[in-house]
Amino acid sequence: MRHLIDIKDLSVDEIMDLIQTANDIIENPEKYQNACQYKQLATLFFEPSTRTRLSFESAMNSLGGKVLGFSEAASSSTAKGETVADTIQTVSSYVDIIVMRHPKEGAPLVASRVSEVPVINAGDGGHNHPTQTLTDLLTIYREKGGLDNLTIGLCGDLKFGRTVHSLITAMSRYSGIKFVLISPEELRIPQYIKSDVLEPRNIPYEEVASLEDSIPDLDILYMTRVQRERFFNEADYMRLKDTYILTPDKLKNAKDSLSVLHPLPRVNEISTEVDSTPYACYMRQVKNGKFIRMALILKLLGVTV
Amino acid sequence: MIIGQIRDGIVLDHITAGRGIEIYELLGLDKLECTVAMIKNAESEKMGKKDIIKVGQVIDLNFDILGYIDPGITVNIIRDGKLVKREHLSLPERIKNLIVCKNPRCITSSERSIQHEFVLVDPEKKLYRCLYCESEAPKNIG
Ligand SMILES: [Zn+2]
Numbered sequence: 469m470r471h472l473i474d475i476k477d478l479s480v481d482e483i484m485d486l487i488q489t490a491n492d493i494i495e496n497p498e499k500y501q502n503a504c505q506y507k508q509l510a511t512l513f514f515e516p517s518t519r520t521r522l523s524f525e526s527a528m529n530s531l532g533g534k535v536l537g538f539s540e541a542a543s544s545s546t547a548k549g550e551t552v553a554d555t556i557q558t559v560s561s562y563v564d565i566i567v568m569r570h571p572k573e574g575a576p577l578v579a580s581r582v583s584e585v586p587v588i589n590a591g592d593g594g595h596n597h598p599t600q601t602l603t604d605l606l607t608i609y610r611e612k613g614g615l616d617n618l619t620i621g622l623c624g625d626l627k628f629g630r631t632v633h634s635l636i637t638a639m640s641r642y643s644g645i646k647f648v649l650i651s652p653e654e655l656r657i658p659q660y661i662k663s664d665v666l667e668p669r670n671i672p673y674e675e676v677a678s679l680e681d682s683i684p685d686l687d688i689l690y691m692t693r694v695q696r697e698r699f700f701n702e703a704d705y706m707r708l709k710d711t712y713i714l715t716p717d718k719l720k721n722a723k724d725s726l727s728v729l730h731p732l733p734r735v736n737e738i739s740t741e742v743d744s745t746p747y748a749c750y751m752r753q754v755k756n757g758k759f760i761r762m763a764l765i766l767k768l769l770g771v772t773v
Numbered sequence: 774m775i776i777g778q779i780r781d782g783i784v785l786d787h788i789t790a791g792r793g794i795e796i797y798e799l800l801g802l803d804k805l806e807c808t809v810a811m812i813k814n815a816e817s818e819k820m821g822k823k824d825i826i827k828v829g830q831v832i833d834l835n836f837d838i839l840g841y842i843d844p845g846i847t848v849n850i851i852r853d854g855k856l857v858k859r860e861h862l863s864l865p866e867r868i869k870n871l872i873v874c875k876n877p878r879c880i881t882s883s884e885r886s887i888q889h890e891f892v893l894v895d896p897e898k899k900l901y902r903c904l905y906c907e908s909e910a911p912k913n914i915g
Binding site: 573 | 876880881883886903904906
């Protein structure tokens, strides 16, 4: 039985299979509409995340399956002090697959050890969120026609942003990848990402402070939020926040083929004026999130169409 | 200097000089009834100085603890005055319930029944990460 706890659980070949299945689902949705008939998926959200939960629920509905679950810990037995292991053992005796989000890092791994059915990690604190990474990979593949030979700019909070760390880890497995890491000094990528991921594979990267100056080189621009609470003082935040807001003006020297991605929800880091430019891919990215989750559910349930 | 020969027991040799006391305490040797000798700053050809611990009884040792703290240690097991086994330690692949994860966001911090477990990710740097949250192992045990 397979689980998805960390994006590294999947080989490059398996990721490509998921992308191919997702592409087929996008082209022939009716072929899949009864693929999971009589199957049940549980969404166990020990902390709320409406977007992720709806994406999974919509994915299972479009496969003809059924969904049950809870959307916050207060309404679950955890509020009465039940352990993750006990909750999972109970739920896994009812359903065929479990999707779980939890504020504590490592909780889905604990769940996978006791579960009788596959467990998908839908986010564990600031640690892993592998289906977001799969969504990003599918989006890059569909926008660029492949995952090789790309210059990828990552902008914003690179220190605490888990989606950025997983995306770097995942993209490092493809050839001809170059990273441009765009952030304020205070929010640079952690040292271990450089020493554990980038340097052993000799992947070229540069760390820069200016978003505007880096844009002309990029094939992909992955925007993330710069959160106020990450700064030591208000003055620094006020000084830096506009630097990392993407506007049509900053995009004037971009390649025609540049794709702008964002894991959403956004606050103000991409101005809404960018939405109507050909660079904006983040709304398609949301849709892709559903399709790659459908592909993942099929794979973990061992359903072939 | 020679400390009496052991008939049945264990000799921990090639302990990094100065760490003998720490290992003595971690293995709980103070609680044993049998003879225990701690030799500090013994001369060593390859190490210059080393510590040695001799235990006058064959006890169960946690090799993971030893390997983690001081992977250069040699463990000699002696029965009837003869060396029956010599083990060179190495860094253990996994360490269970020895190091405690200090990350307050880790699941092990809120659920006490989950055992702490660290995985060796980089033998050269002697780097371990928590199995659950991937935080680096604290440098001091406990
Ligand atoms: Zn931990």
